[in-house]
Amino acid sequence: MELGNISKPTYGPGPEAPGSSTPGLVAMAHGFLRLVQPNPLPAEWIDFGQSQSDFNQKDIHELLLYELGFLVCAAIGVLFIVLVPLVGCCFCCCRC
Numbered sequence: 001m002e003l004g005n006i007s008k009p010t011y012g013p014g015p016e017a018p019g020s021s022t023p024g025l026v027a028m029a030h031g032f033l034r035l036v037q038p039n040p041l042p043a044e045w046i047d048f049g050q051s052q053s054d055f056n057q058k059d060i061h062e063l064l065l066y067e068l069g070f071l072v073c074a075a076i077g078v079l080f081i082v083l084v085p086l087v088g089c090c091f092c093c094c095r096c
Contacts (some may be wrong), residue, residue: 036069 020026042049 036073037067039066041066
């Protein structure tokens with residue numbers, strides 16, 4: 001196995017769908033990921049020499065804006081995790 005240049009790695013064109021016995025599920029998962037996060041991660045954000053204290057509010061705001069699709073999906077997931085049992089309990093306990 002060849003490691004290549006570790007300090008300056010070269011990356012391929014992007015994630016490829018792996019060959020599997022369920023191509024429909026793989027295509028659905030990749031379609032969802034492309035819908036939630038259509039833009040690639042900007043390379044200038046990845047700087048391993050930069051310390052964590054060098055991040056300012058603007059960088060954090062841009063990162064949150066970049067991850068907005070995943071944040072919305074997580075918020076909807078938490079909402080369903082809380083609301084579905086609550087509504088089910090109301091239907092079971094308060095049969096009107």
